Amino acid sequence: MAVPVKVPRAARKELVTLGENIRIARLRRRLTAEIVAQRAGTTRQTIATRRFCRLWGF
Numbered sequence: 001m002a003v004p005v006k007v008p009r010a011a012r013k014e015l016v017t018l019g020e021n022i023r024i025a026r027l028r029r030r031l032t033a034e035i036v037a038q039r040a041g042t043t044r045q046t047i048a049t050r051r052f053c054r055l056w057g058f
Contacts (some may be wrong), residue, residue: 022047
């Protein structure tokens with residue numbers, strides 16, 4: 001089980017904004033999360049914002 005890490009508020013805000021921007025760009029290009037994950041060499045769960053936020057304790 002992942003242990004939440006204390007992340008400064010400003011860093012959290014920037015990471016959330018980054019995640020939102022990636023999602024918006026993906027949707028504009030009509031790409032699925034699966035395709036983006038394959039291109040990034042990772043899994044769909046890793047790039048999903050909700051999953052990311054859970055891992056970092058947001």
